[in-house]
Amino acid sequence: MTSMEYRYLGKSGLMVSCLSLGGWVTYGGQVSPEVAQMCMKAAYDNGINFFDTAEVYSGGQCEIDMGVAIRKFGWKRSDLVISTKLFWGGKGPNDRGLSRKHIVEGTDASLKRLQLDYVDLLYAHRPDPDTPMEEIVRAFNFVIEQGKAFYWGTSEWSGQQICEAHAVAQRLNLIAPLMEQPQYNMFHRDRVEKEYLPLYKNFGMGATTWSPLASGLLSGKYNDGIPPDSRLAIEDNAVMKRLRESLESEDGRVKIQKVAQLGHLAQQLGCTTAQLSLAWCLKNPNLSSVITGASRPSQIEENVKALQVVPLLTEEVMEAIEGVLMNRPVLDYNFRSS
Template sequence: MEYRYLGNSGLMVSCLSLGGWVTYGGQVGPEVAQQCMKTAFDLGVNFFDTAEVYSGGQCEIDMGVAVRKFGWKRSDLVISTKIFWGGKGPNDRGLSRKHILEGTDASLKRLQLDYVDLLYAHRPDPDTPMEEIVRAFNHVINQGKALYWGTSEWSAQQITEAHVVAQRLNLIAPLMEQPQYNMFHRDRFEKEYLPLFRNFSMGSTTWSPLASGLLTGKYNEGIPPDSRLAIQDNAVMRRLRDGLDTEDGRIKISKVISLSTVAKELECTTAQLALAWCLKNPNISSVITGASKPSQIEENIKALQVVPLLTEEVMQDIEDILMNKPTMDYNFRSS
């Protein structure tokens, strides 16, 4: 396993990590979740990600049980959770000081932990002043209930505003951002966030590296009944499933088929190629993966062996297939 510093901190996270979105507490039971986490830990993964909203909090419960069951040393783990959607009450969602404090306490209770290493603002909250948000996360850190805080799916402008507020108040700024990033979803990470990496040395823990399984090739000929996209009561999965029947969906499938040819030449799977491609980006601290069975984790970890094989020539072959590299040119008007 390779470990990378999270942004400009001294904290090291495994470059491949395990997240529980959709899967733990929902798609699979606690026993499977425990075995997946143990397999990941045994293979060197130290970073495990969850959120208060995942399966209505059950994901946090199942992952917390696994930590206690296997008796792992707390210093060997980096545990994160995210705050925004905590319930149906008017103060159970958003980033008010009240919900950040109460939501964190509720998450820690479900996880059976005294603190989390990383605490994220799961989405931006335009209805709460940025100063209130920054102060609240700092309060949680000062109480010892979180060690670092960050954002998830915030715009570069919003993250910059948080840094400006933190600097003005001499408070701790967000250390990391957790955005979606994969071969089909690139613009924000590769273009919009570049000033954040340059100016603030932000860390990143990216999610959906396989585009909810699309980049594994499993959907090339339909939707397997045991796959994520087969889940009926999840709005995100339903939207992705419907998208496969569109022209854009068919184009993506054809690109995955072409990528499988590159993978075959490298003697790896298409999924391993997609993960290695993400790991190749120097601005990524950790790639969050999902797994519904231990064997998937074992296969994902092998992506580390593929990264050295991604030469400039191979990377260009991939770009020729994707044809979606963000344009970096800027237009300046002369006065």
């Protein structure tokens, strides 16, 4: 069995498995609670200690399924790092956004579904331009002071918005956001590799990234069309619908050609295209954890093998990958993270 690597979450003393398991699309929706439980057990058995969900995933059912799994297997709470995210909590006027009311009530509702006393990480799932930053920062601090979360962070916030939250926290002597949860993969790089660079250095921000396989595109499984049991085949998910349509565009066809080329590189290294894509993400020293999805336990076993591929990604191999991707972000200032 591959030995899991643990990394500090940003500048904190909290250690998270460098690969983690998220429930977006899959748990509470695409697969049964029993399959979700077996996936979580496979992740735990392989050393994954970080499990990510959100109040909006399958209308809260994802949190319920994950909570049932945690209780079923009797895992020691201190061995787990559980995160959830707040923004879309329901249809009522105060069930969405980042008002103090929704952050406090949304946290309580998530904990009830998870059957937990606290989560380790609590994210603002999106920025909320309608709520003052001071209200947002104070509300997350209130939840932390109540012992219902240990750290708070953001997801898909701009560098400027994160800086504003830090400025407010510093002025009020409050806890600032510790981590960001952005999308990051071979086709989606600029924010993590360029926009956030000053944040890693100045604030010690950790990154827990999602969609490392670009919703499966970088696994190579869409090279010859869309398999009926895949995420992209899900009819009633607007995100998946957009992704399906993008695959049929000229840009989508170019990406599929690039995935095929990456497949040849992976073959030379003796790994799968998915393992190469995950290992490429793990090479980024600013990432604390790469959040993966899985609809069956065997996918987790395969994903964890990406750890064996990381040492194979020499400078020469990384340059060969860049030669295929042709999308390296251009830094407009002489800045390198330390």
